[in-house]
Amino acid sequence: MEKLLTLWYGSGLYNLSLGQGVMVLVGLGLLYLAIAKKFEPLLLVPIGFGGILANIPEAGLALSAAEQAAHLARPALLEQMAAALQLGLDPGASVEAWRHTLSETLHGDLSPALLRSANDIAMDAGFAHGMLYQFYSVAIASGIAPLVIFMGVGAMTDFGPLLANPRTLFLGAAAQFGIFATLLGAVGMSAMGWMDFSLNQAAAIGIIGGADGPTSIYVSSILAPELLGAIAVASYSYMALVPLIQPPIMKALTSKREREIVMTQLRPVSKREKIVFPLSLLILVVLFLPDAAPLLGMFCFGNLMRECGVVERLSDTAQNALINIVTIFLGLSVGSKLMADRFLAVETLGILALGMVAFAIGTACGILMAKLMNTVSRMPINPLIGSAGVSAVPMAARVSNKVGLESNPHNFLLMHAMGPNVAGVIGSAVAAGVMIKYLG
Amino acid sequence: MQDMQLLEEGLSLMALGMGFVFVFLTLLVIVTTLMSKIIGRFFPEPVAPPVPARGRGAAPQDDDVMVAISAAVHHYRRRHRR
Numbered sequence: 001m002e003k004l005l006t007l008w009y010g011s012g013l014y015n016l017s018l019g020q021g022v023m024v025l026v027g028l029g030l031l032y033l034a035i036a037k038k039f040e041p042l043l044l045v046p047i048g049f050g051g052i053l054a055n056i057p058e059a060g061l062a063l064s065a066a067e068q069a070a071h072l073a074r075p076a077l078l079e080q081m082a083a084a085l086q087l088g089l090d091p092g093a094s095v096e097a098w099r100h101t102l103s104e105t106l107h108g109d110l111s112p113a114l115l116r117s118a119n120d121i122a123m124d125a126g127f128a129h130g131m132l133y134q135f136y137s138v139a140i141a142s143g144i145a146p147l148v149i150f151m152g153v154g155a156m157t158d159f160g161p162l163l164a165n166p167r168t169l170f171l172g173a174a175a176q177f178g179i180f181a182t183l184l185g186a187v188g189m190s191a192m193g194w195m196d197f198s199l200n201q202a203a204a205i206g207i208i209g210g211a212d213g214p215t216s217i218y219v220s221s222i223l224a225p226e227l228l229g230a231i232a233v234a235s236y237s238y239m240a241l242v243p244l245i246q247p248p249i250m251k252a253l254t255s256k257r258e259r260e261i262v263m264t265q266l267r268p269v270s271k272r273e274k275i276v277f278p279l280s281l282l283i284l285v286v287l288f289l290p291d292a293a294p295l296l297g298m299f300c301f302g303n304l305m306r307e308c309g310v311v312e313r314l315s316d317t318a319q320n321a322l323i324n325i326v327t328i329f330l331g332l333s334v335g336s337k338l339m340a341d342r343f344l345a346v347e348t349l350g351i352l353a354l355g356m357v358a359f360a361i362g363t364a365c366g367i368l369m370a371k372l373m374n375t376v377s378r379m380p381i382n383p384l385i386g387s388a389g390v391s392a393v394p395m396a397a398r399v400s401n402k403v404g405l406e407s408n409p410h411n412f413l414l415m416h417a418m419g420p421n422v423a424g425v426i427g428s429a430v431a432a433g434v435m436i437k438y439l440g
Numbered sequence: 441m442q443d444m445q446l447l448e449e450g451l452s453l454m455a456l457g458m459g460f461v462f463v464f465l466t467l468l469v470i471v472t473t474l475m476s477k478i479i480g481r482f483f484p485e486p487v488a489p490p491v492p493a494r495g496r497g498a499a500p501q502d503d504d505v506m507v508a509i510s511a512a513v514h515h516y517r518r519r520h521r522r
Contacts, residue, residue, distance in 0.1 A: 166472040173465040180454040187450035191443035199449055272479045280471050288464060423465070430464050434457040 015057035019340030027051035027338065030233070039240035043213065043331050047233065050335015054132055061130040062336035066115070068130065069122035070102035077125050078102060084117045085110070107226075107342070132336035135329050140221050140228070145330040146214035147298045152323030153214070153425070154278070154302025155315050157393070161419040163273050164266035167373065168385070168416075172423025174369030175389030176431045178209030178362025182354050195350045200224050203435045205351050208235045209358025210428030211242070211392040217334065218295060219432045222440055229337025230348045234355035242395045243402075245356070246363050246387050250403050253367045254383045259407035261374070261382040263416045271307070278303040281426070285433075291440070292433025299429065362390040366420065388417040391424035 008014055030048030034041040054062035060071065069077060078098050082089045087105055089098050106118065119129075129137075139145035162168060183206030189195045190202070197205065204220035204227055216235040220228045238245065251259075278300035285296045305315040337343070370386025384404050388396040397417035404413040 163472060163476060166469045166476075169465045169469050169472075170462075173462050176461050177458060180457050183457075184447075184450045184454050187446050191447050193443075199446060199453070202450060203453070269476075270479060270483075270485050272483055272485075273476050276475055276479065277472065280475055281468065284464070284467055284471060288467070289460075426468070427461055427465060430461050431457055434460050435453075438453055438456065 010058070012057050017057065017340065019344050020055040020057055023055040023338055023340040023343060024052050026343075027055070027335070033237075033240075040236050042327055043236045043334075044240070046328055046331020047236070047335045047338075050132060050332040051229075051338035052335075053332075054336045054339050059130070062132040062136070062339055063130045064106070064115075064119055064133050065122040065127040065129050066118040067103055067106050069125060069127045070099050070106060073122070073125060073127070077121070081118050081121050084121055085114055130336075132332060136333040136336045139326070139329040139333045140217065141225070143218060143221060143294065145326050145333070146218040146221070147294055148326045149214040149323055149330065150218075150295055150429075151298040151302035152318050152326075153393070154299035155306045155318040157299075157303055157306075157422050157425070158418070159274060159277050159303065159307075159422060160269045161266055161415050162422050163269045163277060165379075165416070165419050167377070168419035169423040169426070170373065171366050171369055171386045171389040171420035172391075172425075172427040173389075174386070175362040175366035175420070175424055176210065176427045177365040178358045178360070178390065179206045179428065179431050181361045182206040182209045182358035185354055185357060186350070189350060189354075195347055197347070197350075198224075200439050201227055203439055204231055205354050206358060207231075207428070207432055207435065208238065208351075208355040209362045209390070210424075210431060211235070211239055211359060211362065211390040211396070212425060212428045213239060215295060215391075215428050215432050217330070219435060222436055226342065227347070227351065229334060229339075229343050230351045231355075232334040233338070234352050238355055238359050239392045239395065242359075242390075242392050243399050245359050246396065246399050247403050249360055249363045250367060250384055250387050250400075253364060254371070256407060258371065258374070258383050259404060260411065261380050262408070262411050263380055263382055263385075263413065266415060271309070274307040275304070278307070289430060289433045289437070291437040292429050295429040295432060296426065299425070359390065363387045366390060366424075370420075382411070382413055382416065385413055385417040385420055388421040389424045389427070391421065391428050393421050393425060394418065396424070397421040 027048045030044050030051065033039040034044035034048060053059075060068045063071070066081065069081060073081075075095050075098065078095070079089060081102060082098070085102075085105055087101070089101065106115070183202045186195070186197045186202035186205045187199065190197045200223040204216075204224040207216045207219045208231060210216060213232070213236050217228065217232050220231045224231075282297060282300040285293055285300075302315075302318050305311050305318060366386035366389035367383050368386070369389070370381055370383040374381040374383060382404060384400045385397075388400045390396055397414055397420075400417035401412060401414040404411050
């Protein structure tokens with residue numbers, strides 16, 4: 001009988017908390033969206049599955065050795081760890097209270113040296129880092145995975161349409177207003193006392209408006225790692241929702257006549273221009289914004305590999321095999337941040353709401369900028385391509401094309417919209433660099 | 441009081457960030473346009489245009505030759521049959 005009870009106490013069902021149950025359902029929901037609705041399946045499948053794995057009770061896949069020890073270890077070890085963390089445990093309190101204090105401390109801001117010593121003690125006692133925790137520290141905490149993905153995106157990007165009409169860069173700049181408006185919104189919400197976001201957290205939330213998954217993961221891993229799960233889920237879900245969010249805004253802000261504007265054919269772009277462009281972008285980054293160098297540097301490198309034409313094999317690896325491998329680990333690592341006790345908070349709802357606002361404002365600003373450019377420039381500019389200024393390559397450009405075709409079935413805007421679209425990638429990376437420079 | 445400070449910092453970050461994004465991308469527009477002009481001026485694509493021209497030029501020439509040959513063959517055969 002006693003053995004049966006031990007088995008029961010060790011089972012997942014006995015230990016499942018309400019939050020974990022909810023998070024498993026959230027994970028299943030993400031999998032449903034990815035598989036049945038085809039919402040960004042390449043990322044939502046690993047993220048959803050990682051979220052389920054992270055919430056398996058007692059397995060502690062997403063916990064560090066010290067956090068696992070805080071949950072499971074004997075009181076003697078807890079005291080040892082508290083001493084290492086320079087933390088006084090109340091001798092009168094119960095062991096449960098000790099465990100709670102310890103795991104809260106381990107989650108808070110802790111100097112790396114203290115954290116390492118706590119981990120060492122736990123590992124000496126036979127505890128090990130969870131699998132997802134390892135993935136997270138290798139892929140995201142080090143900053144590597146988003147950067148490698150950015151290199152792959154660079155290798156997949158054709159700057160031809162942008163080079164043929166460089167002024168579309170302004171559209172990519174205007175759409176970044178969503179980022180900063182959302183930052184202000186998040187700060188405003190804290191000022192009103194609805195939520196409690198610091199400036200760093202507000203900046204990390206704002207970057208969702210850049211509609212660029214790797215950039216938002218990179219920025220939040222630097223500025224607000226505690227919000228990374230919610231931010232990554234928000235930005236990837238909204239990228240999948242671009243075809244639903246953007247068209248109403250685009251139609252509301254443009255008249256039928258503006259939507260029918262036919263743009264002039266783009267000039268052909270020579271190979272030399274395409275090779276020199278990533279290099280001149282890199283030089284500008286070097287000169288003016290070294291903080292954006294990791295992101296834009298990898299982006300330019302990937303693009304140079306594509307355009308120079310002498311390293312086909314490397315370019316092929318960067319845009320296929322490598323980006324796929326990294327996506328798997330990135331998704332699982334983001335999933336590891338969907339742990340119930342961190343994810344289920346009012347703040348998460350705030351992040352989801354603000355992310356949506358960020359997208360909407362970015363889209364609207366891009367369109368308004370395109371309307372402005374249409375009135376001042378000699379060349380006609382269809383305002384619909386402005387919405388592609390929020391990155392979300394190539395989904396946003398396809399949406400511009402689709403809405404344009406609805407008004408005029410012979411007007412193909414796809415190539416024209418690719419210009420602002422890749423400009424949006426550069427713009428959000430620059431915005432990320434400014435945030436990191438200012439707050440990091 | 442602290443809230444106001446937070447809001448102020450948010451505003452200044454917004455102005456700074458948006459301003460910088462615009463300045464940087466404006467610079468990029470200028471540099472890109474210059475770069476395209478320079479490349480178009482000093483390194484025009486030399487190989488691309490002549491290739492299709494020669495290809496198109498070659499085809500009618502071949503036709504002329506074919507017509508001449510077939511006419512000659514025809515003429516020869518007709519004369520020898522007689």
